[in-house]
Amino acid sequence: MQLYEPSNIIGRAEKDLYNTEKFTGKSQLDKEDFLTLLVVQMQNQDPLNPMDDKEFTAELAQFSSLEQLTQINEGVAALGETTVHQEMVNAASYIGKTIRAVGDNLSIHEDGTVSTMYYKLADKAEKVYMNIFDENGNIVSTVELGAQAAGDHEFQWDGKDWKGRDLPEGVYYLAMAAEGEDGSAILTQTEVAGVVTAVQYSGGVTYLRLSDGRTVAFQYVKEVVAPSTGSGGETGDTGDTGEETGDDTGDDTGDTGDDTGDTGDE
Numbered sequence: 001m002q003l004y005e006p007s008n009i010i011g012r013a014e015k016d017l018y019n020t021e022k023f024t025g026k027s028q029l030d031k032e033d034f035l036t037l038l039v040v041q042m043q044n045q046d047p048l049n050p051m052d053d054k055e056f057t058a059e060l061a062q063f064s065s066l067e068q069l070t071q072i073n074e075g076v077a078a079l080g081e082t083t084v085h086q087e088m089v090n091a092a093s094y095i096g097k098t099i100r101a102v103g104d105n106l107s108i109h110e111d112g113t114v115s116t117m118y119y120k121l122a123d124k125a126e127k128v129y130m131n132i133f134d135e136n137g138n139i140v141s142t143v144e145l146g147a148q149a150a151g152d153h154e155f156q157w158d159g160k161d162w163k164g165r166d167l168p169e170g171v172y173y174l175a176m177a178a179e180g181e182d183g184s185a186i187l188t189q190t191e192v193a194g195v196v197t198a199v200q201y202s203g204g205v206t207y208l209r210l211s212d213g214r215t216v217a218f219q220y221v222k223e224v225v226a227p228s229t230g231s232g233g234e235t236g237d238t239g240d241t242g243e244e245t246g247d248d249t250g251d252d253t254g255d256t257g258d259d260t261g262d263t264g265d266e
Contacts (some may be wrong), residue, residue: 004118034062042045094208096218099221099224101221101223105192107214114157116155126179132175140167176190191222
C-alpha cells in the first residue's frame with residue numbers, strides 16, 4: 001500500500017533543503033531574553049515620547065518576579081532530587097525482607113511453581129474472574145472462581161494457559177473483575193508478596209525488585225517482615241553437643257580410673 005507521506009511527495013531538491021537547513025530556537029523565554037527585550041525597547045524608544053517611568057517600573061517588577069520564579073523552580077527541582085535520593089535510601093533497608101504490597105504481577109518459577117496472589121473484595125461477589133496476561137499483554141488464561149465472600153482471599157494459579165498447557169518461566173500480570181448479585185461491579189484490590197533483592201528508580205517512581213523478578217512500587221508497600229535468623233535451631237544443636245561431650249568425657253575418665261587401679265595391683 002502506498003503511503004502518502006511528505007517524503008514520498010516532495011522532490012530531491014526539497015528533501016536536501018529540508019535535511020540541510022535546520023532551524024533552531026527557544027520554545028520559552030528565560031530571564032536573559034526578557035532583559036534583552038527590555039534593553040532593546042529602551043534603545044529604540046522615541047526620544048520625543050520616551051517610556052513612562054511607571055511603565056518602566058512595572059516591567060522591572062515583572063523581570064524581578066520572573067527571576068524569583070526561576071529560582072523557586074530550581075529550588076523545587078533540587079528538593080525533588082533530594083527526596084528521590086532519600087526514598088532510595090529508605091527503600092534499600094527493605095532488601096532481604098519479605099514484603100506485601102499492592103500489585104498485579106505473578107511469576108512462574110523455574111521449578112514450575114507459581115507465586116501466590118492475594119485479593120480483597122469490598123462486598124460479597126457472585127462471580128469473580130481472573131484474567132492473566134503475559135509480558136506482551138496477550139491474555140493466556142481466564143479463571144472463574146465463582147461466588148466469594150467479602151474480605152481477604154488467596155488465589156493460586158496453576159501456571160497453565162487456556163488449553164491446559166504449561167507456560168514458560170517468567171512474569172505475568174493479572175486483571176481481576178467481580179460482580180454482585182445484581183450484576184454491578186464490586187471494588188477489588190490485588191496484592192503480592194515476596195523477598196526484596198534490589199531497589200531501582202524508573203520514570204520518577206522507586207521500585208522494589210523481588211527475588212523472582214517481579215517489581216512493586218515502593219509507595220504501595222503495606223507490610224514488611226524481618227528475615228528469620230534461625231538461631232533457635234542452632235542453639236538446640238549446641239545443647240546436643242554439650243550432652244555428647246559430657247557423656248564421652250565421663251566414660252573416658254572412668255576408663256582411666258580403672259586402668260590406674262590395675263596398675264596399683266601390679
